[in-house]
Amino acid sequence: MREPQVIGHLSVDFMTPEIFLDLTRTWLKENAFHHVVTVNPEMVVQAERDTDFRRAVAQAEVRVPDGAGLFWAQAYLASAQPLWVSLIRFIGRGVPRVTGVDAVQTLTRLCADTGQQVLLVGGTDQQREGARLKLEKDFPGVVATSLRDRPAVVFVALGAPKQTLWIEAQRAALTQAGVKIAIGVGGALAMLAGETPRAPRLFRRLNLEWAWRLLLEPQRGGRMWRATVTFPLLIKRQKHVFAQARH
Numbered sequence: 001m002r003e004p005q006v007i008g009h010l011s012v013d014f015m016t017p018e019i020f021l022d023l024t025r026t027w028l029k030e031n032a033f034h035h036v037v038t039v040n041p042e043m044v045v046q047a048e049r050d051t052d053f054r055r056a057v058a059q060a061e062v063r064v065p066d067g068a069g070l071f072w073a074q075a076y077l078a079s080a081q082p083l084w085v086s087l088i089r090f091i092g093r094g095v096p097r098v099t100g101v102d103a104v105q106t107l108t109r110l111c112a113d114t115g116q117q118v119l120l121v122g123g124t125d126q127q128r129e130g131a132r133l134k135l136e137k138d139f140p141g142v143v144a145t146s147l148r149d150r151p152a153v154v155f156v157a158l159g160a161p162k163q164t165l166w167i168e169a170q171r172a173a174l175t176q177a178g179v180k181i182a183i184g185v186g187g188a189l190a191m192l193a194g195e196t197p198r199a200p201r202l203f204r205r206l207n208l209e210w211a212w213r214l215l216l217e218p219q220r221g222g223r224m225w226r227a228t229v230t231f232p233l234l235i236k237r238q239k240h241v242f243a244q245a246r247h
């Protein structure tokens with residue numbers, strides 16, 4: 001079941017990958033448009049100062065938790081633990097995330113099973129082609145070439161906040177083209193193309209994928225700081241506000 005909770009200024013629909021699978025399977029049988037946002041801690045920080053982005057996220061039909069830090073925030077807001085104790089205890093805790101790359105594979109499989117197609121938008125030409133080859137290898141004929149093919153699902157790899165804003169700006173056109181699900185997938189196409197190696201299982205199990213990305217791309221240091229330092233401090237302030245409101 002969905003468990004909506006406000007994290008920062010964003011409402012996040014906490015759900016397991018299994019619930020996400022059931023939900024999207026139902027959507028693919030309908031003739032309505034659905035925007036899915038895959039939320040991570042950096043996006044929560046972005047939403048603090050970007051009202052256009054915050055509004056676009058709010059307009060989406062569902063906002064699933066991608067970053068492990070969102071599950072930490074959910075637990076921390078409900079606990080009496082100090083910030084750093086909570087963060088340390090969270091290392092290694094299993095979390096049922098819905099990641100961009102997993103969403104691509106799940107939705108592509110569903111489309112292949114139901115005779116529908118997906119469309120890849122964003123990334124570089126090389127990333128799109130590499131991802132197309134990977135998906136077509138497993139599911140021949142599943143990748144559409146344009147909206148004229150009337151794909152059921154559109155994967156948008158433009159990064160946040162751009163992919164969220166783009167989907168909302170194109171909502172009418174996507175609906176008219178028969179798209180049932182549009183989802184922002186960040187760097188998923190680069191991962192599928194083999195350009196960006198996914199974090200080893202140990203890093204994922206310890207909720208340290210951010211450290212793996214930092215090792216691969218030191219230039220992402222500013223982004224990692226926002227996700228691992230700015231975000232926890234933001235949630236600490238939110239918890240303080242909640243505590244004051246209760247009293």
